[in-house]
Amino acid sequence: MENYDLQKLDPIIENYRGKAGSLIPVLHKVQTEIGYLPIEAQKYVADSLQLPYSKVFGVATFYTQFSLEPKGEYVIHVCDGTACHVRGSTDILKELREQLELTEEKITTDDLQFTLETVSCLGACGLAPVMTINDKVYGGMTPEKIKNVLAELDGSDQ
């Protein structure tokens, strides 16, 4: 982000200028473009669409698909819906946090490899507990399986 030229966002914003309800699609495209929604970009969008900063911030923090932090290459979603919860999703989460040295507040590894988030029901309750990594579904998870899954990813990366 440091060196990101915000003016590159102009064409995205231009398409939506003056249209009602354009904030969410614009934020989407900006997030796709930059990878997340840094405050500078939120300000730029707000100024361009003539919206209050408080509103853009409100929307950017409301939807889970938006992120104010840069995300890792792999985004892990651990399901914490009811079915997964009863079948032990908390332990999965704990294991992942330990392995990746993350916490509730710190959700992305320093090397920007992994981001770990919880979500509500992924609609795959039959496979509970469930997690996804970049939209690939991993069902029937146990803390023991975690290490392998992570290692695989790391390996495939190199």
Next chain:
Amino acid sequence: MKITINNQEYQAKSGQTVLEVARENEIKIPTLCYSEHLSITGACRLCIVEIENGQLVPACATPVSEGMKIETDSEEVYEARKTVIDLLLSDHPLTCMTCEANGDCKLQDLAYEYGLEESSYGIKEAPRFEIQQENPFIVFDPDKCIICGKCVRADQELQCSMAIDFSERGFKTKVAAAFDEGLGGDESSCVFCGLCVENCPTGALKYKPAIRKGRDYDLRKERTTCPYCGVGCQLELQIKDNEVVKVASIYDKDSPNPAGEACVKGRFAYDYINHPDRLRKPLIKKDGEFVEVSWEEALNYTAERLQEIKEKDGPQALAGLSSAKCTNEENYLMQKFMRAVIGTNSVDHCARLCHASTVAGLARAFGSGAMTNSIAETADSDLFFIIGSNPTENHPVIGSMMKRALAKGTKLIVADPREIELSSWADVNIHQQPGSDVALVNAMINVIINEGLHDKEFIKERTINFDLIASTIEDYTPETAEKISGVPAEEIRKAARLYAKADRAAIYFAMGITQHKTGTDNVLALANLAMVTGNVGKKGAGVNPLRGQNNVQGACDLGALPNVYPGYQKVEDPAMQEKFAEAWGIEPDTENGLTVVEIFNEAGKDIKGIYIMGENPVLSDPDQNHIKQALEDLEFLVVQDIFMTETAEYADVVLPAASFAEKSGTFTNTERRIQLVNPAVESPGEAKPDWQIISMLASKMGYAMDYAHPAEIMAEIASLTPIYGGVYHGRLREKTLQWPCPDRRHAGTKFLHEGEFARGKGKFHPVTYLPPAEKVDADYDYIMMTGRMLYHFHTGTMTRRSAAINAQEADAYVEINCKDAKRLGIKENDRVKVTSRRGEVETYARVGDRVQPGQMFMPFHYAESPANRLTNPVLDEKAKIPELKVTAVKLEKIS
């Protein structure tokens, strides 16, 4: 239609909600997220009631229908409400013991009523959020927030600052300013009006300066009128012992701020009342030092010296300065003192420096110098043309009302040399050269006439002299005006068409129009524009000067002007002379007296002594060095004030006065509304209200003034002043009144000139463009404008003694354009020196794009960097107002 509530039939109108009907009939339904001033969200579910089939619905969000049957107190309703409260309590700290809101918290009341000591869903063990209080004004504790959203709606729908909104979702939901950096954050648009705090039902939002100063039940409450600007907000002072500790809202639909609005000054700048610097005893200067003396000695000495000058050099050797800060009753007495006790018409006040040209111009064109329409009519206008006025900073509550209208589709033209906040809301945004207004407005009229957009019928029926302006206007094509004003001809055309085509177009202006050598002409040009399009004498239209000081309208109304008695009755009119001679038992001065600037020009020459009440000309008047010299040249100077001001330092006698919070009386706001001022606390030491001081001094000089209470003075005013003829304190306790209000049965006047102008027919005055007196040259190559900013007021005597305000905005500054700054190597907050042909001032630089290249803006509130050391005292011929808005200066960086 008929509906049934709790088995009893009631009348209801369609469109009403269940809650409204219930409230009308005094049936209690508890609410948390509802306010009659805000949109309805139905968020809290507390107002649940039962309708047919046992359905539970929120009363605030459910419209009534014919034959509807409603239960507000059934078992189910009770249980449902109890569950709501129970859930809220489960996430609420049980810290009522130390909470500021204890005794004034809806959640606490409900828990009490429903007997919930703690939640059955568990107790909130630890806070989930941090308390946000990085600004001097407002503390936010999200753990006490019940997410009712009232603050967000108050901010977005009423104040229109768009400073806060909900962030996050679900359990983490939180009200947040931009980027959750707090209300005082760098990117926050909060202006600390306090409306969110007033609306918060719990202790989540609280005033920081009031923390631990007392809770609701400890505080005494007194309604009064704000002592700052001409909006005249009604406020509730909350008092503990003898100290004002908080300013809360008053909700009165018959006031300028019906939804409890205020701005940061009215809300937070009250601690000057109790400031240790307040004058407590009369002072006499002996051997160059002030010594405390008794009232007796001070009054005797003052009376003697005034008498001496009067006998030696005649009454015309004395002059009085009255005050736009003081009450109507006090202004009346001050001018009566000068006219009846001394015998001179030389009494004036700082209106000379702000709206003298308005009064002169509008009186000529319409027959009355006041704002034609009312503040509430901002909601009725189709278009605002704002020129030379910055409402969101100088009349913030009106600024917010304008934004509300703009959000609903009212059109906007802003013409200002600076980019003001409202510029970004404008349909046409114009930056004219300072002092080019006549050319700009004439060109708009030119377009309107040439394109046949004028209101021929109105012109024919209601005005005279149209032909005169029609011919003058021919010279002012948009192209000509472009050369003078720098505004592209096309923009002028756009503005003209937009204005002319609006059904109800309202002009708003202030000092950007008046403080010019051509101030009166500027005003006349605007009056022409309004008359050409028939925009006078109807709701939501008009020509609306926004008056700066709380009671500048009243000070003018009550004759603190050298050419008129109270009610604008001319001193040179023999009939009026006779009327007042008889009423006051005097031999009247039959000629117009001297104006402020003339008084100082004559100081030490024809003028030997001045009596100043509540004014600070050393900071407020142009060319400071000249004023200081003038004060030194006087034989005798009396200053009556609440603080030792820069002006009082020069006095022979200083008399300690009571502040607005310590006396009774009335102020008249910018829309001619007369409102009561009520005493809330005792004066410090021996300070006395100005009306009492004047009365005592008059009596010492052998002219009896025995008023027991300002209400008696108002009764005298009513008997002599037709426009105030029906104004009595007793009536004002029931209802505020807008003048003209000629008799006791008259309900007051919302907008002027309906059907007929005050002067009969509206009169067009042809005006031509004249350049400002000062021009830039090689040495003085920038144009400086002066003005106010949101946080401070006038000469800062009051606001700069407010700890919270000063924590926010402590330092003087000059705004310069980034291009100029770059060229001169000046960065934000650098020390700079600004020099004019009359003096120099050091201050901090603020770099940005609010001013155009080649121009500068300096607020005049600061004694250490007095903008008025630089300004030009050249006068408008007709109104004698100085040209404070155009000063040629040079700018240097101090290394």
